[in-house]
Every structure is written in C-alpha cells, then in structure tokens.
Amino acid sequence: MSALPVASPAEVRAEARRLFLRHRRQLCAALAVHVVAAAAGLAGPFLLGRIIDSVTRDPSTGRVDLLAALLAGFIIVQALLTRVAINRSLILGERVFAELRETFIARVLSLPLSTVERAGTGDLVARTTGDIDAMSRTVRFAIPEILVAVVTTVLTLGAAVVAGPLVAVGAIVGLPLLYAGTRWYLNRARDGYLWERAAYATLDGTVSETVDGARTIEALGLSEVRVARTDDDLREAYAAERRTLFLRTVWFPTAEMAYVLPVVATLAWGAWLASAGHATAGQVTAVVLYMVQIVDPVDRLVSWLDELQVGMSSFARVIGVADVPPDRQASGAEPDGEDIRGDDVRYAYVEGQDVLHGVSLRLAPGERLAMVGPSGAGKSTLGRLLAGIHPTRTGSVDVGGVPLVDLPVDQLRREVVLVTQEHHVFVGTLRDNLALAAPSASDDELRHALAAVDALDWADALPDGLDTVVGSGGHVVGPAFAQQIALARIVLADPHTLVLDEATSLLDPRAARHLERSLSAVLRGRTVIAIAHRLHTAHDADRVAVVEDGVISELGSHDELVARRGAYAALWESWHGTPASAEAR
Template identity: 85%
Template sequence: MSTTTPSADPTPAGALPVATPAEVRHEAGRLFRRHRGTLIIALTVHVLAAAAGLAGPFLLGRMVDTVTGDGTETRVDVLAAVLAGCIVVQALLTRVAIKRSLVLGERVFAELRDTFITRVLSLPLSTVERAGTGDLVARTTGDIDALSRTVRFAVPEILVAVVTTVLTLTAAVFAGPLVALGAIVGAPLLIVSTRWYLNRARAGYLWERAAYATINGTITETVDGARTIEALGLGDVRVTRGDDDLREAFAAEKRTLYLRSVWFPSAEMAYVLPVVATLAWGAWLASAGHATVGQVTAVVLYMVQIVDPVDRLVSWLDELQVGLTSFARVVGIANVPPDRAPTGAVPAGEDIEASDVRYAYVEGQDVLHGVSLELAHGERLAMVGPSGAGKSTLGRLLAGIHPPRQGRVDVGGVPLVDLEVDQLRREVVLVTQEHHVFVGTLRDNLALAAPSASDDDLRRALGAVDALEATDALPDGLDTVVGSGGHQVGPAFAQQIALARIVLADPHTLVLDEATSLLDPRAARHLERSLSAVLHGRTVIAIAHRLHTAHDADRVAVVEGGQIAELGSHDELVAEGGAYAALWESWHGTPASTSADAARSRR
C-alpha cells in the first residue's frame, strides 16, 4: 500500500484558512470551560458507573479464593448478591451518565454551530469570492457533520474510555500488585504505534478534507455552468477536471487508510498481549505461592475487561482526528482578516467619488488601473463596455463590496471601507444578476430588507418592480411559502423579489449590475422604467449590455481595459464617434454618423 506523504500545506491556494493546533486547543478549552459544571457532573457519574463495574472481577476473585480455601469465610451467595447489586447499580449509573454526556455534546455542538454561522455570515465577500464556493460549502456540510459526530459521540466515549481504563488498571493493581505487572507488556507497542499515527493523522485528514472541498467546487461549477459547458463543447474538459480531483481525493483517502491499517492492528495486539502475559505470569506466581488463584483470576478478568474501553479509545481516537481536522477548518473561519476597519465616521453628504482606484483579484495583476470618477447625488450613470473590461469590478468598489488596492472610494467625503457594514448598506446597495429566494414566506423574504415594514409597504415595493400581479397570483399571496421545497417561482419573479428588497432598504445610491438580465427585453424595459420612477432623486449606477439603459442615463462611462475610456452623455458620446458610438451602432443598428448628426441637431 502506498505511503505517499501529503504536501506540507494541504490547503489549496486561495482557500479559507485552517486553525493551528494551538488555536484548536484554545477554542476547545474555551468551550469546555463554558460548560465546566455539566462536564464535571457527567464525568463524576461515569466514574461511579465504572467503579461499580469494577466490582465484578474483584468479587469473582474472592469467590474463587473462598471455594479454594485461600480466602476468607465469606459465603459465596453473599458475594453473588453483592455482585448482582453492583451490576444493577452500574446499569442505572451508565444510563444517567450517557444521557448527561449526550446533553453536554448537544449543547456544545449547538454553540459551535451558532458561532460558525455567525462567523460565516461575517466573512468579507471578497474573501469568499477568492476562496470559491467549494471550500465554504465543504466546511458548512461535511466538516460540520464530522464535527457533530465528534462532539456528540467521540468526545464523551473517549472521556469514558480513559476514565474506565485508568480505574480498571488501578483496580488490577489493588487486586494483585505482582500479577498486574503483566499488564505493562502491551504498553510500549501501544505508545509507539499511537505516537506514529498521531504524528501523521492531522496532515492526512487535512489533505482529505481539502480534496473533498475541491471536488465540491468542481461539481458545483459544472452543474451551474452546464448549459455553457454544453454550448462550448467543454464536456471532456470538465470530465478530465473531475477525474483529476477524484484521483487527488483517492490518494488522500488511501493515505489515511494506510495510517489506520498500520495503527489498528498494532493497537489491537497491544491490548490483547496483556491478557496472555498476565495469565502466564499469574500462573507462575500462583504455582510459586506468590499470589492466590483468586488474585490471578481477578487481574486476568480486569485485563479482559480493559480490552473494551481501550478498543473504544482507539476507535474513537481515529474519529477524533477527523473531528479535530474539521474543527480546525471550522475554527479557521475566524482567522479571515477583515477587509475594512470602520472608524465610525459619518458621511457629510451623498456624493460618490472614486480617486485613482486600482484593484487586483490576484496580486500583481490589476484589473482596474487608476480609475477616477465623481457622481453627484441623484445622478444616473450607465457603465458599458466589453465583457471583462472591469465594469462589474468597478461597480463592486463603488458599492463598498471590495476595498481598493490603491486609491479610495468615498461617500460624503468618508471612505466606504471606513463605514460599518450596516451603515454602508444604508448608503449604497449592490444588485447583481445573481439572486436568491430564501425558504419561508414571500413576506419573510421581503422583510429581510425592512423587518418593520407593513404589508402595504411590501405591496408598494412589489408594485414598484412590476411584481404585484405575480404576487396576487400566488396561492396565499404574501403568506405563500417559497424557496426550496415551497412554491416554485420563476427566475424573473425571483429577481423582482430581490429588487423589491432594495426598494424597501431605501439606500440613496444603487449599483445595478445587469440586474434585469434574466428578464425578457420587454419586461426588463418596463421594469427599468418603473425603477426610474421609484428611484427618483437617488444616485443610480447601472452596468448593462442593453444600451437603452445608457440612452436614458445622465452620463455614460465606457470602461475598456480597466479604465474609463469615455465619459459623457449619450448624445455627446455618439457625436464624438468613438467607442460608444460603435457600440450603439452595433446594438441599435443606426450608423454612428447618422446618430451623431441627430445628436448635433438636437443641441
């Protein structure tokens, strides 16, 4: 079997960070300190249950000595009655202990899950986009599932196994000190094999989890872009990519399987050896008169009894490695640095200004090159240009989604990155062609933007985006459950719901990035006219390929190669006969010269 060693850093480039072992220990310690009282009670009950179970071998040894005449004159029936009572007590205490442990595990996991969700929702969008959805989805699904199993079952089982093992060894020494010396035979093999495994397990499981994240990302991208892949004949390319990811995952799985295949047999041999050694050693001691047959019986039974907790300890210790790896990935979310440092400054106005803005998704590869732009409050700006020119990136900087690498974007003289996120969203909101309908009623979906809004407010917002008729056609109107598992809404209506949220949020500046791309041209035109009436007096930055948006705007910015190549009104740019005039001619079908003459005649 291959023993291929994973790379020193199994985390894919650009992936979200993974917590260090020290950070994991600190977070685990913090959690258990918060639940110290419940943990102490659970451990105490487990100790009592284990102690009750330890009476069995000791009493059986006394019975043997009584029968052979080496012990006291205690009656066997009395010892048997005491043994039966201990078994009953152990069963009752075990039930209570297990319940306490499960309750503790549920509470700890609930806190972990809530903390994780809070941290995920606080992640800078720029960080999420660079990392990709695969890594984040893997952490919110596979890692959370693995962590759930660890917290709920592995941790309690390991604690119980450790307590039971220690108490059993202590009882064996008490029952027959000399005979118990045989128990040390398996210790060296168990210690060496466990250290060998633990030194390699973390890297192996991190490699495995990172491979799962890569597969998730590849599958998600393939499913989301299925039509594009089919149209461009990229099926074979995606299949090859998937095969490569599967080979990586197989290599990672093979590595961890190798570790288990070495450790498990070694551990099993380590806790079987003491039984044989104690029996042989005890037989010699008994024959030499250094121990009684009852002592040998008790210690051997303790060695047999200790097999179960040690076996569970070994099994759950492997599960703990998986859980700790997932825990490191979950805790690692907290290590994502913020992309802004709010200062509490309050904007003095509502004008937007970008000054010498540069931005790069990859270090050293700017996609914006010194862009400067001023927008007066209430102005309508359309940004047009070829795909990949930097329009959406500039729009995201103007909305405060990304901080510029160089330069600054201000609102009312205050950099957007100096504003708290809640305050920023009251100033500027970005609407993209991506939208999401959450599970819940239509009212719940809309109220995300304005929790205190009345039904009349919600209906006015829906009417503003031409969605009132579609809403009234729903089975229960605003009370209709939509989203996954609920009433299915079409892509156009889903986008209108997203736009209605913006109307309710009521920002003074709105960045529309292809916001009507999923609507047919007639519906999109109607919707944009409705929005124009609703957004009267607000600053609107519209990024679109449909040039009627530019025709209606106060000014048009033509973005090419990460710079603003032209800036002016529709008529001015058509009259200049430059890049915008060429775009208008190709889209509208009117020669640029004719459009320019018409523009000049209107002046």
Template identity: 80%
Template sequence: MSTRLPVATPPEVRTEAGKLFQEHRRPLSITLTLHVLAAALGLAGPFLLGRMVDGVIEGTSTTRIDLLAATLAAFIVAQAVLTRAAIQRSLVLGERVFAQLRETFIARVLGLPLSTVERAGTGDLVARTTGDIDALSRTVRFAVPEILVALVTTVLTLAAAVIAGPLVAAGAIVGVPLLYAGTRWYLKRARAAYLWERASYATLDGTVTETVDGVRTVEALDMADVRIQRIDGDLREAFAAERRTLFLRSVWFPTAELSYVLPVVATLAWGAWLVSAGHATVGQVAAVVLYMVQIVDPVDRLVSWLDELQVGTSSLARVVGVAKVPNDREPSGRSPAGEDIHASDVRYSYVDGQDVLHGVSLDLRPGERLAMVGPSGAGKSTLGRLLAGIHPTRAGSVEVAGVPLVDLELDQLRREVVLVTQEHHVFVGTLRDNLALAAPSATDDELRQALDSVDALAWADALPEGLDTVVGSGGHPVGPAQAQQIALARIVLADPHTLVLDEATSLLDPRAARHLERSLSAVLHGRTVVAIAHRLHTAHDADRVAVVENGWISELGSHHELVEHGEAYAKLWESWHGRPAQESTN
C-alpha cells in the same frame, strides 16, 4: 486562480477547544462524574467474582457466596442506571457544544469579506460548511464523550487490577510499549494526512459544483472531456489522500489490538506461576485477568474514537481557520454628512501584480443616473463593486461625503450604498420573510408596495397563501425572473441613497426588463443609480454614460454627447441599434 481559506494551527485548535471546555465546565464536570461513578461500579464485578472463586476453593458457606452474588447484581443495576444518566448528559452536552460551534461558524462565514470568498471559490467554503461541519458534529457528539469515558474507565480498571492483585497486575505492562510506539507513530502523521484528505474533498466539491452550474457552457463549448479530466484528476488526488489515511489506520489498528490482547495472555501465564509459587491466590489471578479482559473494550473504543478525533480536529482546524481571515475594512465610527460618492485614482487587482482597474476617478452626482457600458472583462462590475464598498481598493479611495466606504460599519454601509447583481437567492421561508430581510419592521402594506413597484404584486397575490406562501427550496416554485423581482423589492425596502445595479434585470426578457426599469424609475427618483448593463437603452435613458475599456474610463458624458463624439460609445450604440448612431438618435 482560487486560494484556499486558512487553516488553524494545532495551538489555535487547542485554544478553541479549551475555551469550549471552559464555557461548559459545569455540565462537563457533572457528566464526567456520572461516567466515573458508572465505571467505578463496573469494577466491582471482577473483584467480587474473585472473592467468590476464593470462597468456593476455601469452602466458604453458600450464604456468603449468595451475599456476594446479590451484591454483584446490585452493582450491575446501579451501574446501568448511572450509565444511562451519563450517556444522556453526554448527548445533551454534545448537542449544545455543537450548536454553539455551528452558530459561531455561520456568524464567521457571514462576516467574511466578499473579496476573500471570491478568491477562495465555492468549493472550499462549501466543504467546510458541509463535510467539515458533519465530521465535527460526529466528533463533538460522540467521539469526545466516548474518549473521555474510555480513558477514565481504563485508568480506573488498571487501578482496580493493582488493588486486587499487585503482583499479578504487573503482567499488564507488557502491551504498553507496543501501544505507545504505535500511537506515537500514528499521531505524528495523522494530522497532515487528514488535512490533505479534507482539502482534496473541498477541491473535488468545487470542481463538481462548477461543472454542474456551468453545464450549458460546458456543452456549448464542447468542454465535457476537459471537465471530466479535471474531475478525474481531483478524484485521483482524493483517492491518494484517502489511501494515505487508510494506510495509517491499517498499521495502527492491528498494532493497538495486539497491544491490548497481550496483557490478557501475559497476566494469565504470570498469574499461574505466582499461584504455583504461593505468591497469589487463584481468586486474585481470576480478578486481574477479568480486569484485563474488561479493559479491552475501553481501550478498543479509545483507539477507534481517537482515529475519529483526528478527523474531527482536522475539521475543527478548517472551521476555526475561517476566523483567521483578516477583515478588509476598519470601521472608524465616522458618519457621512452627505450622499456624494467620489472615486479617486482607484486601482484594484484580483491577482497580485495584475491590476484590472488602472487609476479610475469618478464623481457620482447625488440623484443622477449613471450607466456603465463597455466590453466584457473591461472592469465594469469590478468598479461597481468598489463603488458599493464590496471590495477595498488596492490603491486610491472610494468615499461617501469624504468618508471612505471601508471605514463604515457594514450595517451603515448598506444604508448608504447597495449592490444588486444578476445573482439572487430566495431563502426557504414565506414570501413575507424573504422581503422582510431588508426591513424587519415593514408592514404588509409596505411589503406589497415594494412588490408593486417592481411589477411583482400580481403574481404575489396569485400565490396560494399570498405573502404567507412558503417559497425557496421545497416550497412554492419561484422562477428566475420572479426571484430577481424579490431581490429588487428588497432593495426598495432597504431604501439606500445609492444603488449599483449590475445587470439586475438580465433574467427578464427585454420587454419585461424595459417595463420594470420604467417602473423602478419612479421608485428610484432622487436616488443615485449606477447601472451596469449590456442593453444600451439603459445608457440612452441615463443622465451620463461611462464607457469602461481595459480598466479605464475612456469616455464620460450624456448619451447624445457621446454619440456626437463618434468614438467607442457611438460604435457600441450603432452595433446594438442596427443603424448609424446619428440616425438612431433623431
């Protein structure tokens, strides 16, 4: 049962946004200043046009009218120059802020406890790293600058209208109550609706990803109809969420548009009466009406981008929420003085109240090869993850030389114990870059030796550009077996004293896997190795074998001891080998 990652509260979102504004205070101030100056220059147009109207009515000389026209043209040119500079500054600032947000988010994601990631599932995390980041990108790059500019322009335009004709500008207040009521109604409901929408997308993404990744299993078990029903259900949920946000927009947008069109009509009618009563001039009415027409654009942009801001703040809440995941370890700064690993009365559960390990105790002898075997779902991989320090125990402890694994910094932990699973990833970049992840200072000779130790040097040398060949998505194709060899070569370079191999050679054919394991034997000499496998030849070659059943270690001993014992392991060996256990060991 997956659980979603936490979402930041509105105060936490405001705090995060406040920190960003504080960090970029100087460039933000410069940008706003340029926008204010550009907006201020744009206000000269209606005022000068009003003066020109009054001048024509009063019979002012054409020279004065020409001077006013030339002044108006100068203001327009100056406004264009400042607007371009302001927009450029806004875009650069938006890119910098977004880059900082993205890097911070990636750092937080990479620091998430693996146990939390596994519980949350891939859908929620993928949705936050793709859809939410994309939405946040649009908000930071465009919505925030546009809203700030529109707000400043609106305030300045209203101020200019009051200066141009105080009595005439009174008509502008007609639309305020309607705009206030509509906006208040919308904002009260928007956050919850957009969070619902983003969460429904995350669920849908997760379902589709799981279905695509497991398409062979779906086909083999004839589960196509079940998965289609699941996807249809998620689509209905996403549709309902999308319909909710659309409804909010369909109510708010018309209300807002009506609210900022009404002042134009009201000002014109009110101004006509003032002129007839001798309380205002035609030029004043013309200037204020032009200001009311001019204010429509910034208010319209403010309304439009405010809706986009709701999407962005919802995405920011989900992005910031990743930082709320509690750490599953508390480094103490202690360093182990030895290499022996001891698990004592270990219990673990993925779901509260349902332990999958029931008080397991195990001592790993430095330099030994321990094989863990048993039926699927018995708890082998879970125990392996605990021995590698991936998960903290629910109860009991796993220690290296008396120091709990969860007390070690992650960098230090990986120098002690490394887990290698059947899951692997080849990053976009050169083969050298992929290998150097484990040892950034490694020389080419060391990289080649690592490849050679896992039987990968032959195909690596055959690549078009050797170690400089670009692999990964869009690069030179690398098969599953080769990708697994790259993962194993990284481990050789990392050089930990203890390895936990969870089906690490499962993607290789049995003969190739057997050859690789024999090659690794020389490389892993002197290291402690815990091998989790269904291929029992691994158990045959191990120093000891631990049989895991129903969350317990039911048997522990050498291959020959357990075969002679005639219990669970002997039956597994007989089933796998195809003849009686005693005969197969002779």
C-alpha cells in the same frame, strides 16, 4: 488554495479550553457519573475472584450467595448509572455543538465579501456542511466516548493492581507498542485529515461550479475541460483518502495487538505465580478478567481517537474562519452628502496584475450612470469598488468625502447597495424573505415593494400570499421571480445609491425593460450605476461610461458619445442595428 485559513494547533487548543471552561460544570458532572458507573462495573471481576477463592477455601453457600447478590446489584447499578451518564453527555454535546454552530454562522456572516468571493463556494460550503457534520459527530459522541474510555481504562488498571499487584505486572507488556503506534499515528493524522478535507472541498467546488454553469460550459464546448478538472480533483481526493487509510491500517492492528498481549501475558504470568504460590487462583482470575474487560474501553478509545482526528481537523477549519483579517476599519466619520467619487482607483485580484488602472469618476446625487463595454473590461470590478465590496489597491472610493471602507457594514448598506444577477430565496415565507431588508416593514410596505418590481400580481396568486413558504422544500420560485424578490428587498432597504450589475439579466428583454421603467419611478432621486449589456439602459442614463481594458475610455451622455463616433457609437450600432451616424443626425 483557499483564501480561508485553517486554525493552528495552538488556536485549536485555546478554543477547546475556552469551551471546557464555559461548560466545565456540566462536563464535570457528566464525567463524575461516568466514573461512578465505571467503578460499579469494576466490582464484577473483583467479586467473581472472591467467589472463586471462597469456593476454594470455604464452600459455604451463604458467603457465595452474598457475593453473587452483590455482583448482581453492582451490574444493575452500573446499567442505571451508565444510562444517566450517557444522557448527560448527549445533552452536553448538543449544547456545545449548538454553540459552535451558532458561533461559526456568525463568523461566516461577518466575513469580508471580498474574501468570500476569492475563496469560492467549494471551501465555504464544505466547511458549513461536511466539516460541521464531522465536528458534530466528534462533539456529540467522540469526546464523551473518549473521556469514558480513558476513565474506565484507568480505573480498570487500578482495580487490577488492587486485586493482584504481582499478577497485574503483566499488563505493561502492551504499553510500549500502544505508545509507539499511537505516537506515530498522531504525528501524521492532522496533516492527513486536513489534506483530505481540503481535497473534498475543492472537488465540491468544482462539481457545483460545473453544475451551475452547465449551459455556459456546453455552449462554449468546455465539457472535456471540466471533466478533466473534475478527474484531477478526484485523483487528489483519492490520494488524500489513501493516505489517511494507510495511517489507520498501520495504527489499528498495532493498537489491537497492544491490548490483546496483556490478556495473554497476564494469564501466563498469573499461572506461573499461582503455581509458585505467589498468587491465588481468585487473584489471577480477577486480573485476567480485568485485562479482558479493558479491551473494550481501549478499543473504543482507539476507534474514537481516530474519529477525534477527523473532528479536530474539521474544528481547525471551522474556527479558522475567525482568522480572516477585516478588509476595512470603521473610522466613525459621517458622510457629508451622497456624492460618490473614485480617485485613481486601481485593483488587482492577483498581486501584480491590476484589472483597473487609475480610474477616476464622480457621480452627483441622483445621477444615472450606465457602464458599458466588452466582457472582462473591468465593469463589474469597478461596480464592486463603487459599492464598497472590495477595498481599492491604491486610490480611494468615497461617499460624502468618507472612504466607503471606513464605514461600518451596516451603515455602508444604507448608503450604497450592490444588486447582481446572483440571487437567493431563503427557506421561509415570502414575507420573511422581503423583511430581511426591513424587519419592521408593514404588509402594505412589502406589497408596495413588490408592486415596484412588477411582482405583486405573482405574489397575490401564491397559495397563501405573503405567508406562502418559499425556498428549498417550499413553493418553487423561478429565477425571474427570485430576482424580483431580490430587487424588492432593495426597494425596502432604501439606499441612496444603487449599483445594478446585470440585475435584470434573467428576465426576457421586454419584461426587463418594463421592470427597469417601474424601478425608475421608484428610484427617482437616487444615484444609480447600471452595468449592463442591454444598451437601452445606457440610452436612458444621464451619462455613459465606456470601460475598456480597465480604464474609462469614454464618458458622456448617450447623444454625445454617439456623435463622437467612438467605441460607444460602435457598440450602439452593433446592438441597435441603426448606424450611429444616422442617429447622430
């Protein structure tokens, strides 16, 4: 189940109302043009009926010619007004969609990082791609088409009543069937389409995770497990798709029957009225033509109403992001110093299953701390808490006496920054990618940051230097250089504390060692918490914390821990190949 919520029907209605009020003038103007265009189209059957009556009563060509000219004029006017109305609707749709997209992106970027990590990539990617696309189609086309269809239907029925009140009684034959079928469908469509969107989001997440971790999956022999999970997700998506398909296969034929019946009923009923002298042939012709004409808007209304259900389900998922509660509340307090301190820190990803068990740790400004230990021991989790990514379950993590979660995110990132092995190169120039951390930085400062992470020679060799377009569709940037770009951003951000979680893992050992030495010169005077499997980092650190089973089992300098002959000494011996006892001597 995704950690990202879905908006309730009441919230969807409230958001739709807000959008309507915000754009009501443009919407009303577009709707007015549609109404006039629809009204012009209604003149056709009415005038044709008058032509038939005129031919029957008075075959004078002058009246018939006048009516025919009026009919041609109304057809031309309708075509021109329809073009204007569609143009206005499309422009309005683009404006509304642009606003929704920008609002959604702003909300996504403000999501707590802890929520993003728990939600996973599948659901979030699905909302930013599939749901946005579905919502785009709804805003741009479905809503204008539905409004036009409703207006046209109402006006056509009104015109039929005016043209032949008694004959128009036959139009009500299809209403009970249309009402019952539509009500049945709408009561089930929201849940069906939400299930469908969620199922595909889960499938997307499984596929992307499998692709990203393909080498690990192959190395651990997990291919069959991942295939089985993908098959399960496919079955779920298939079941959801069948459910919505079933709803459509019931509703569509019912709706089609509902708007075909009035044509037959009106024709039969009108024929009887005409034979009994209660209606003229022209009235029957006009009303029957109106019933035929109404088939198109009702058919479009039914088709786009189904599309609206898809769009509204996606809309609920998109605006549901705003319901994610904040994981921190800024207190306004200012840190008094740069020391980092954790007291009795406990944290659980799943309720009742702590992965950290009462960890306490204090770092002096400028200290280098290395955290080592077996995989799954809690190193990365502790690092995230020390960087303020997650709030603690109990206990606290402070900077200068102020809890990290009490700091506004912008201020927090000036205090502490987490650098992981995950990285991203955004579409744009290399300069744009670096300037994300310091928008006002000069080219000299950008080059200095690149030099600090051993990437200046690579940058200078690019076709256009800092102006080279990188990212998707641009110059290909390998994983190692992408990681160096991420590290250069940190140099530009200039925080006083860094948490490095396998930050150089994508570089070969020699290059990583050289890069870390270069960073040491740049980061002199800053507090550095390095989480790594390469123990040369621990050798160079002021202190080493050995994390095992969610607790710090050993804490001290490299030499002290080697001399202690405990867990760290065993790790050092297995990694370095030199007996710890020999080094201690």
